Amino acid sequence: MKISVIGTGYVGLVTGTCFAETGNQVTCVDIDTNKVARLQKGEIPIYEPGLDVLFDRNIAEDRLKFTTDLVEGIKDAEVIFLALPTPPGEDGSADLKYILGVANDLGPILKNYAVIIDKSTVPVGTAEKVRAAIAANATIDFDVVSNPEFLREGVAVEDFMKPDRVVVGTTSEKAKKVMEKLYAPLVRQGNPVIFMDERSAEMTKYAANSFLALKITFMNEIANLCEKVGANVDDIRRGIGTDSRIGKRFLFAGIGYGGSCFPKDVQALAKTSSDYGYDFRTLRSVMAVNDDQKKKLLPVVTEYFDGNLKGKTIAVWGLAFKPYTDDIREAPALENIQALLDAGANITVYDPEAMDNVKKLIPNITYCHTAYAALDDADALMIFTEWPQFRTPDFEKMSKLLKDKVIFDGRNLYELETMRENGFTYYSIGREVVSPGVTA
Numbered sequence: 001m002k003i004s005v006i007g008t009g010y011v012g013l014v015t016g017t018c019f020a021e022t023g024n025q026v027t028c029v030d031i032d033t034n035k036v037a038r039l040q041k042g043e044i045p046i047y048e049p050g051l052d053v054l055f056d057r058n059i060a061e062d063r064l065k066f067t068t069d070l071v072e073g074i075k076d077a078e079v080i081f082l083a084l085p086t087p088p089g090e091d092g093s094a095d096l097k098y099i100l101g102v103a104n105d106l107g108p109i110l111k112n113y114a115v116i117i118d119k120s121t122v123p124v125g126t127a128e129k130v131r132a133a134i135a136a137n138a139t140i141d142f143d144v145v146s147n148p149e150f151l152r153e154g155v156a157v158e159d160f161m162k163p164d165r166v167v168v169g170t171t172s173e174k175a176k177k178v179m180e181k182l183y184a185p186l187v188r189q190g191n192p193v194i195f196m197d198e199r200s201a202e203m204t205k206y207a208a209n210s211f212l213a214l215k216i217t218f219m220n221e222i223a224n225l226c227e228k229v230g231a232n233v234d235d236i237r238r239g240i241g242t243d244s245r246i247g248k249r250f251l252f253a254g255i256g257y258g259g260s261c262f263p264k265d266v267q268a269l270a271k272t273s274s275d276y277g278y279d280f281r282t283l284r285s286v287m288a289v290n291d292d293q294k295k296k297l298l299p300v301v302t303e304y305f306d307g308n309l310k311g312k313t314i315a316v317w318g319l320a321f322k323p324y325t326d327d328i329r330e331a332p333a334l335e336n337i338q339a340l341l342d343a344g345a346n347i348t349v350y351d352p353e354a355m356d357n358v359k360k361l362i363p364n365i366t367y368c369h370t371a372y373a374a375l376d377d378a379d380a381l382m383i384f385t386e387w388p389q390f391r392t393p394d395f396e397k398m399s400k401l402l403k404d405k406v407i408f409d410g411r412n413l414y415e416l417e418t419m420r421e422n423g424f425t426y427y428s429i430g431r432e433v434v435s436p437g438v439t440a
C-alpha cells in the first residue's frame with residue numbers, strides 16, 4: 001500500500017517505519033525542517049530501542065521517505081495517518097489545532113479516495129470534526145477513521161509490531177477493508193482488530209490510559225499507607241498481582257506517573273466529562289494524588305538535612321520519565337530538581353539518554369558522564385528513573401564517593417536487606433526506612 005504519515009514524532013516515525021517494514025511504501029511528512037533534514041540524512045531524532053535497524057533497512061530498500069511538502073507527501077496515498085500533537089490546551093482539553101489545521105489543508109489536495117486515520121489521541125467527536133474540515137474543500141470521496149495508538153515509549157517497536165489489539169473506529173465498509181489489509185501482518189498471532197464506531201474508539205484510548213494511571217495511583221496510595229502502618233508495598237504488589245483479575249503489570253509504586261501521555265490524557269478525559277456535565281470523581285483524585293506523589297520525597301530530603309538544603313549537593317540518577325527513552329515530558333525528575341535548586345541545593349546528574357534534552361531547560365546543574373561521577377562529594381543521592389544500569393551498582397564505590405551514605409529512591413530499586421548490609425540510610429516508596437544500626 002502507499003501510505004502517508006503526517007507528523008513524524010514518536011508515534012509517526014514508529015508508525016511509518018513499522019508499516020514500511022511490512023512492505024508498504026511510506027512517506028512521512030513533518031513541518032519541522034530540521035527534523036526532516038536529519039531524517040533524510042538517515043539520523044533518528046529520538047532514542048527508541050530497535051527502531052534504528054528497521055529505519056536503516058527500509059530507507060536502504062527505498063520504502064521509507066521523508067518530506068516537509070504535504071502535497072508531495074500524500075501523493076497517491078491510499079492511507080493517510082495523522083500522528084500530530086494533541087497537547088493540553090489552557091483548560092485541560094486536548095488542543096486540536098494541529099489536527100484540524102492539517103485537515104483543512106488536506107481537503108483541496110486530495111486527488112484519490114483515501115482513508116484518513118486519526119492516530120493521535122483525540123477527544124470524542126474529533127473524527128467528525130476532521131471529516132467536516134476536509135469535506136469543506138474536498139472534491140473526491142474519503143473516509144475518516146479513528147485508530148488510536150497504544151504503543152509505549154521505550155518498547156514502541158515491539159508494541160507496534162505485536163499489538164495486544166488494534167482498535168478501529170469506523171462504520172464505513174470500504175475503510176474497514178483497507179484497515180484489515182493494513183494491519184493483517186501485525187495480528188497474525190490472532191490478536192484482535194476490534195472494530196467499533198469512531199466515538200467509542202476515541203473513548204477507548206482515554207479509558208485505557210486513565211485506567212492505567214488509576215492503577216498506578218491506587219498502588220501509590222497503598223504505598224503511602226504502607227509507610228504509616230509498617231507494611232511493604234512490594235510484597236503487596238506480589239500478593240495482589242498474582243490474582244489474574246488484577247494482573248501483575250502497572251502495579252509498581254513510585255514517584256508518580258509522568259510522560260507525554262498519562263498526565264495530559266487523564267486531564268483531557270476529565271475535561272470531556274465536565275463538558276458533558278459529568279463529574280468523574282476518580283479522575284480528579286488520580287490527578288490530585290499524582291501531583292502530590294511527584295513531590296513526595298522533597299520534604300523527606302529536607303527533613304533529613306534539618307530543614308536546610310542550602311549548599312548541599314544532591315546527586316540525581318535518572319531524568320527521563322521512564323527507562324529506555326530520552327523523553328523528559330512531565331518527568332518527575334525535572335520538578336524535583338527545580339524545587340531542590342529553589343531551596344539552594346547544587347545538583348549533579350546522570351542519565352544515559354536524556355541529559356541533552358534537559359540541558360536546554362535546566363542549564364545550571366552539573367551533567368556527568370557516568371552515574372558514579374555524579375556521586376563524587378555529593379551529600380545524598382536521589383533516584384527518579386529505573387534505568388537497568390542503576391539496579392546493581394557497586395555499593396562500596398558509592399560509599400566512598402558519597403559524603404553521606406543516604407539514598408532517596410523514587411523507584412524502589414534496591415532490596416531493603418541489601419541496603420542494610422551495605423550500611424546505607426535508605427528511603428524508598430511504601431517501605432520501611434533503612435537506617436544504619438537499626439534492625440528490620
Ligand SMILES: NC(=O)c1ccc[n+]([C@@H]2O[C@H](COP(=O)([O-])OP(=O)(O)OC[C@H]3O[C@@H](n4cnc5c(N)ncnc54)[C@H](O)[C@@H]3O)[C@@H](O)[C@H]2O)c1
Pocket residue numbers: 006007008009010011012029030031032035083084085086098101102119120121122149150151152153260261
Ligand atoms: N508518544 C507516545 O508514546 C504516544 C503513544 C500513543 C499515542 N500518542 C499520541 O500521538 C500523538 C502524537 O504524539 P507524539 O508523542 O508522536 O508527538 P511528537 O510531538 O513527538 O510528534 C508530533 C510531530 O508532529 C509534527 N507536526 C506538528 N504540526 C505539523 C503539521 N502541521 N504538519 C506536519 N507535522 C506536524 C511535529 O513537528 C512533531 O514532529 C499525540 O496525540 C499523542 O497523545 C503518543
Ligand SMILES: O=c1ccn([C@@H]2O[C@H](COP(=O)(O)OP(=O)(O)O[C@H]3O[C@H](CO)[C@@H](O)[C@H](O)[C@H]3O)[C@@H](O)[C@H]2O)c(=O)[nH]1
Pocket residue numbers: 121149150151152153154209212216249250251252253254255256257258259260261262265321322
Ligand atoms: O507500574 C508502573 C508503570 C508505569 N509507571 C509510570 O507511568 C508512566 C507511564 O509509563 P508507560 O505507560 O510505560 O509509558 P508511556 O510511553 O507513557 O505509555 C503510556 O502512554 C502511551 C501514550 O498514550 C500509551 O500508548 C501507552 O499504552 C501507555 O502505557 C511512567 O512515568 C512510569 O514511570 C509507574 O509509576 N508504575
